[in-house]
Amino acid sequence: MALTLRVQRLFSNYLPTRKKQDYNPMKVRVTVMLKEGVLDPQGKAIGHALQTLNFPGVGDVRVGKIIELDVDGTDRAAVEKQAEAMARDLLANLVIEDFSVEVVA
């Protein structure tokens, strides 16, 4: 009997971890863009590269980040609030960036 236990524990690392019954994540999308007026060198570089690739009529180019998270929770407003706190604490640099939070599913 002890052997089977040991074998079970040995292989438990390789078995797909059973999803916890009460874990039903919501998909949240946080979009982080540079504030208006902040110089965007990455955008400028992409703009020049597009022109050299002969794409006509390309004006201003702005580059930002999009972060999709699975957040555990059933209450949409609470999940949204938590995502905003994550954005404020970690995901966005509030000095030069703006963020928007969207609960997708």
Next chain:
Amino acid sequence: MALTLRVQRLFSNYLPTRKKQDYNPMKVRVTVMLKEGVLDPQGKAIGHALQTLNFPGVGDVRVGKIIELDVDGTDRAAVEKQAEAMARDLLANLVIEDFSVEVVA
């Protein structure tokens, strides 16, 4: 008379460049995300950081790019097609990334 011309040309670099009358750009948003199954170390790092900041229930985290472009044109379909070509040629690495194009305004 020659002097005024020279002065005008001298300062023309500093004068705000008049917008060409027929330049009315459309705002296009290109979202580039890693394909499913492609390891996302940046997302993993953000997930760990959020856990250390005591944000509970954070599951999978995926990070992507969002590029907002002003593209000159009045026909929505043509502008969208052009943006897809830009994404295929430059903005996305089609081996590991998917992209989606959205004409915003």
